[in-house]
Amino acid sequence: MGNDQKPARKKSPNLQDKLKRLNLTRREDLLLHLPLRYEDETRLTPIAEAAQSTGSVQVEGEITDCQIQFRPRRQLVARLADATGALTLRFIHFYPNQQAALTMGNRVRCVGEIRQGFLGAEMVHPRCRVVLPDTPLPKALTPVYPTTAGLTQSALTRLIANALVGQPLTETLAADSLAQLRLPTLWDALNFLHRPPADVDADALDTRRHPAWRRVKLDELLAQQISLRQAYRARREIGAPKLTASGALAARLVSRLPFALTAAQVRAVSEISADLAQPYPMQRLLQGDVGAGKTLVAALAACQAIEAGWQVAFMAPTEILAEQHELKLREWFAVLNVEIAWLSGSQKSKLKQAQQAAARTASLVVGTHALIQEGVDYERLGLVIIDEQHRFGVQQRLALRQKGGAPHQLMMSATPIPRTLAMSYCADLDVSVLDELPPGRVPIRTRLARDGRRDEVMAYVRKKVAAGRQVYWVCPLIEESETLQLQTALDTHAWLTEALPDLNIGLVHGRLKPAEKQAVMAAFVAGTLDLLVATTVIEVGVDVPNASLMVIEHAERFGLSQLHQLRGRVGRGAFESACILLYADPLSQLARARLKIIFENTDGFEIARQDLRLRGPGEFIGSRQSGMPLLRYADLEQDADLVETARALAETMLTPTPEQADQHRERWLGGREELLKT
Numbered sequence: 182m183g184n185d186q187k188p189a190r191k192k193s194p195n196l197q198d199k200l201k202r203l204n205l206t207r208r209e210d211l212l213l214h215l216p217l218r219y220e221d222e223t224r225l226t227p228i229a230e231a232a233q234s235t236g237s238v239q240v241e242g243e244i245t246d247c248q249i250q251f252r253p254r255r256q257l258v259a260r261l262a263d264a265t266g267a268l269t270l271r272f273i274h275f276y277p278n279q280q281a282a283l284t285m286g287n288r289v290r291c292v293g294e295i296r297q298g299f300l301g302a303e304m305v306h307p308r309c310r311v312v313l314p315d316t317p318l319p320k321a322l323t324p325v326y327p328t329t330a331g332l333t334q335s336a337l338t339r340l341i342a343n344a345l346v347g348q349p350l351t352e353t354l355a356a357d358s359l360a361q362l363r364l365p366t367l368w369d370a371l372n373f374l375h376r377p378p379a380d381v382d383a384d385a386l387d388t389r390r391h392p393a394w395r396r397v398k399l400d401e402l403l404a405q406q407i408s409l410r411q412a413y414r415a416r417r418e419i420g421a422p423k424l425t426a427s428g429a430l431a432a433r434l435v436s437r438l439p440f441a442l443t444a445a446q447v448r449a450v451s452e453i454s455a456d457l458a459q460p461y462p463m464q465r466l467l468q469g470d471v472g473a474g475k476t477l478v479a480a481l482a483a484c485q486a487i488e489a490g491w492q493v494a495f496m497a498p499t500e501i502l503a504e505q506h507e508l509k510l511r512e513w514f515a516v517l518n519v520e521i522a523w524l525s526g527s528q529k530s531k532l533k534q535a536q537q538a539a540a541r542t543a544s545l546v547v548g549t550h551a552l553i554q555e556g557v558d559y560e561r562l563g564l565v566i567i568d569e570q571h572r573f574g575v576q577q578r579l580a581l582r583q584k585g586g587a588p589h590q591l592m593m594s595a596t597p598i599p600r601t602l603a604m605s606y607c608a609d610l611d612v613s614v615l616d617e618l619p620p621g622r623v624p625i626r627t628r629l630a631r632d633g634r635r636d637e638v639m640a641y642v643r644k645k646v647a648a649g650r651q652v653y654w655v656c657p658l659i660e661e662s663e664t665l666q667l668q669t670a671l672d673t674h675a676w677l678t679e680a681l682p683d684l685n686i687g688l689v690h691g692r693l694k695p696a697e698k699q700a701v702m703a704a705f706v707a708g709t710l711d712l713l714v715a716t717t718v719i720e721v722g723v724d725v726p727n728a729s730l731m732v733i734e735h736a737e738r739f740g741l742s743q744l745h746q747l748r749g750r751v752g753r754g755a756f757e758s759a760c761i762l763l764y765a766d767p768l769s770q771l772a773r774a775r776l777k778i779i780f781e782n783t784d785g786f787e788i789a790r791q792d793l794r795l796r797g798p799g800e801f802i803g804s805r806q807s808g809m810p811l812l813r814y815a816d817l818e819q820d821a822d823l824v825e826t827a828r829a830l831a832e833t834m835l836t837p838t839p840e841q842a843d844q845h846r847e848r849w850l851g852g853r854e855e856l857l858k859t
């Protein structure tokens with residue numbers, strides 16, 4: 182195809198390469214490559230009338246002039262005339278074949294938007310087609326496909342039209358399901374979308390609410406569900422130790438707490454407990470807003486494993502957080518005679534060897550990702566707990582899975598995942614949700630302050646410290662350079678020390694040696710430091726109830742979930758807490774939207790939902806990192822009902838008709854699939 186023997190001047194990718202770039206390698210791929218939008222080419226508008234119009238129009242006329250101009254930059258400019266008038270066609274990027282089509286005297290049909298240029302009405306980058314006089318107009322809307330450089334619409338349209346000829350695609354859904362859902366067969370839906378009939382409701386096509394679109398979206402969501410549910414089932418084939426226990430250890434822990442569990446914690450604990458007693462590995466995500474009390478739920482799960490005679494590894498993404506957990510867990514477990522070992526990446530090798538040796542047999546091992554590195558051999562690893570799991574890469578989670586056979590896994594996340602997103606991208610996990618905070622929390626007041634109002638902020642800091650409270654001062658995020666970020670932290674610490682000479686001010690950042698970091702944190706926890714200047718290393722998990730004020734500099738540079746996490750470091754005690762977001766003008770539209778959301782909301786789930794809307798699922802779940810293929814057609818917000826339907830359908834398909842499920846999955850994910858198998 183396209184194999185003309187002309188010597189190519191520039192080596193350009195051949196058709197196969199271009200198709201590959203669009204992931205179009207099989208006939209099915211072409212058939213599932215659906216229009217971005219449709220254009221109405223069923224009518225011609227006289228040029229005089231078109232020149233006065235706005236929006237997309239189709240005109241036909243004769244090329245009366247065509248030349249390459251070089252001012253202000255190289256471009257192709259042509260004139261198109263009919264009996265009523267003329268307009269300019271302008272191409273800033275163009276290919277030789279486009280230039281050839283615009284040869285003087287050619288009769289050309291153009292579709293595009295009119296704009297008023299320097300020389301009157303013009304179309305920039307219209308779609309043009311050479312026609313013979315009286316060429317009939319199409320009777321239906323014309324699809325416009327997503328394409329790639331060098332692959333024209335007409336070439337792609339032709340390839341897809343060819344794919345539509347021949348054997349209909351086999352239907353993977355049962356006829357009664359289709360009838361019940363009032364949806365067409367996939368083959369009918371695809372034919373409809375590629376070649377909409379003349380009387381179609383253009384609006385339903387554009388908004389993608391037409392049953393044909395819904396059918397395609399359901400198909401896509403179903404493939405995703407099948408793939409993830411298959412992964413889920415495959416895991417159930419793997420054996421894991423049944424961690425059955427009387428619950429005595431957990432009960433002893435609970436009886437010593439100065440508070441009662443929340444109903445949500447009780448529910449999560451019992452869901453986890455049931456999983457742990459199964460002979461296959463648990464894969465459960467514990468979701469809960471900042472401060473919801475996930476650590477305690479994890480500790481109670483650990484009790485069950487330990488009582489059953491197995492080891493527990495508790496992994497946190499940063500050293501500071503891991504240390505906090507260690508302190509807390511020691512406090513809880515010391516009286517229960519549970520032996521705790523500590524393991525982190527930065528220990529001296531001798532010490533590390535000793536720690537690794539201890540980790541072999543300790544009931545509970547707490548640490549950073551060092552827990553999964555070479556040299557650690559657990560004798561009886563039964564449960565792995567991963568805090569802030571979204572902070573870990575896929576590779577690290579994989580490594581854990583390989584450690585010591587197939588331990589049960591409890592993953593925790595304070596980034597609340599909106600329901601539809603959780604259902605679609607986390608369909609291979611079971612999910613427990615802590616949807617309530619412990620009682621008695623005083624809500625955090627959030628204030629926005631322009632950078633210029635620093636003096637007022639300082640006065641407020643003094644007042645808080647005078648009242649016996651402690652303060653976090655978060656340095657601006659500088660994504661481009663770690664060195665610059667460090668410098669800013671040092672500068673901030675220096676000027677705050679000068680500006681507030683009566684206060685004890687500490688500094689913590691990612692470059693400190695672990696022992697230094699530990700000393701600073703310990704001083705802050707003990708209350709010897711009034712103010713802690715920190716980089717985002719304190720973003721997750723730090724728990725100092727007496728700290729009741731947080732100032733975040735250049736809040737406009739942070740993402741929403743980061744701001745929410747940071748803010749969650751205060752409001753952990755009984756004191757009234759506040760978070761001051763300093764920002765610098767002018768704000769970008771996105772930054773303004775983010776600050777508005779964080780200012781108006783305290784509920785992590787609501788913030789996450791708005792974040793999802795702002796950023797889309799790809800950015801939200803960090804798909805680039807996770808390698809998860811994103812949805813092409815379905816929209817998790819608009820098509821939430823279809824996500825539910827797909828989930829239910831996947832379950833009914835997997836058991837009685839696994840081949841059909843395979844075929845369905847293969848159709849949508851073939852070739853991209855290894856991405857999903859994380």
Ligand code: ADP
Pocket residue numbers: 440441442443446469470471472473474475476477595619620722724753
């Ligand atoms: P997160 O879910 O953000 O990890 P933590 O586990 O750090 O939250 O818990 C936040 C604080 O709340 C901790 O000091 C913890 O001891 C406390 N806490 C946990 N559960 C309860 C409860 N049921 N009642 C009161 N305080 C609780």
Ligand code: MG
Pocket residue numbers: 475476568595722
């Ligand atoms: Mg936590």
